[in-house]
Amino acid sequence: MASIACNPSVPAPGDTAELRERARGALLGLAVGDALGAPAENMKPSEIRARWGRVTGFVTDNPSGTDDTEYAIFSGLLLARHGSALTPAHVETAWHEWIADRAEGPFRGAGFSERGTLENLRRGLAAPISAQHRHAWSDGLAMRAAPFGVFAAGRPAEAARLVAIDGSVSHDGEGIYGGQAVAAGVAAAMAGAPTIAVVASALAVVPDDSWTARSLRRAVAVAHRGERAVRSAVVIGGYPWTDLAPEAVALAFGAYAAADGDFVQAVLTAVNMGRDADTTAAVAGALAGATQGEPAIPTEWASAIGPARGSCLPSMAGHHVLDVAELLTPGEGGKWGAGGCAPSELPARGEAPSPHSFALLTDTETEARP
Template sequence: MPRDALSLAETRALAALQGLAVGDALGMPAQTLPRSEIAARYGRITGFIAPFDGHPVSHGLSAAQITDDTEQTLLLARRLMSTPDAFDDAGWAQDLLDWEAGIRAKGLADLLGPSSKRAIEALLAGTPPEETGLRGTTNGAAMRIAPVGILEPAKPARIAARVARTCRVTHNTGEAIAGAAAVAMVVSCGLDGMGFDAALDPALAAAREGQTLGNPVGEPDMAGRIALSLTLAQTGDPEALLAQIGSSVASRESVPMAFGLLALGKGDLWASLLMAANIGDDTDTIGAIAGAMGGATGGSLPDTAISAVEEANALDLAPLASALVTLRDAA
């Protein structure tokens, strides 16, 4: 469908998925590496590049290819569309296991994260789904939550509840739910035509709602961590963010970092995603989260970058975005 035939919500939904994929692909060759090694291996990443031979996670991938962040986002979108009025915990767990089996069959190493893996194994061993994710504080929920933001109207309590229900199998903690709820809220606000700055207060409200819905382990105040990151971004220095926020797989670091880098970019989404690619550690996930929020709230990317990622991964995102918006309109 031509872009000029899409509604605003469809345009923003598509941009969210495209931004997520671009941020993921930019960060792919640097994921898990400290900043010093990124600089030693690549200099400064300024576009899509292949990982070095023997990369601990990304080996076997080519320039502009995506990782688990985008693939699990699309997996969740399809699961949500298959049962829009409910959520099948066992079906979702099987989706993730089948996905991982496919990755292994390709000889790739970007597999399920630690929280997801432990939780799914517990579920299959008979642990109730309400209990399997009670220790999951990593960013697996936030990295793939954009479809919930596309699907759900921009109401903090409703977003938080849907996020909690969607991620309870793997990330049923206040830290993870709050972080993912903040991300989903920004995406949802974007579909209503809001910019990033205007979406921040609703996002913090959603984080506070989400904080109360999961097991109280890990970070007790994700809204405060995000607010701190936004304050630090006012210095214009990514080093200040890195020093006080961090960029690990923990939700308390990667989610606020994504917010901070978007604020640093001041509307230049490409600049924000390049900062994510060079920030160190969980570069692909930080880029994916920032790309989803930035795309949804009107940030633009070079058409050549979008085309490169779509072609390298055989992605056709427009039908999926439109289908999710249709469900949003029905809700």
């Protein structure tokens, strides 16, 4: 069985200006994908076609991000505070400080994994026991994983290590693997790796026999055949929830591979496949945004993204994804601080291979099963 190399070649990150452009592309791309995909969340492609034809842009008058964007900001600020010294205790403390011990407001749009985590934390359970709930396999970590790839640009293994620490409070098993795949993929894309190496970097950090790895291989193996093939390869038909990490992450990487890293096509492919469309489009947007940089994001899409509204996490209101991108990229001296920035410094302001090559380099299984 042919497979993508376990040790992909990832180039060294570029200069500070290039990294900054890619970082802004990754996190703004996440927010744009989230906002584009939100109206199509939990819908079937046939339902999307019946309502909008094909989604080619925002379908609401006042687009905004969901919990995907706000949790990505949350994790990004946490990472900016602690850097590579991040520990499970830091993460647990932040969940209490910024979410669990506050009046959370309406908390609209929160996923089951977040609800289960908060219930456990409020009962006094600590990580990793706090992650022992029924939805520890959800894509709730994958949706907030991109900042770790931005921070660890060119170091997929380090991105995977850090995101697993973040996820230890809320996720386990396949939920962790999904986050690691996304973080590693973004880290490779931040260094200018070609599309195929981005996928290989994601596969290299998760167990080869995991559900996540099998789904990801199936998705990219058929990516050259388009979104219907990708969806058929990984979607678990008849399952009532759309937030399965192995499924959502595979759909996102499939969209990214089908578009060969092109931002607009990757995001729109993810949106029009439906399912957990805000998350799949957010992840595809982060991967493609890191690959192509901020200029690849259409101005009309980028300009619609303002500071977080706090509709899910009131404590994140006023923070902008671009502020987080700035915090996670090298500063004047070209190096990140090992410990990140002090809490008081956290701001709040109003030629790549053809996707056809994946069919030759990946597992050709297409039956969607765990």
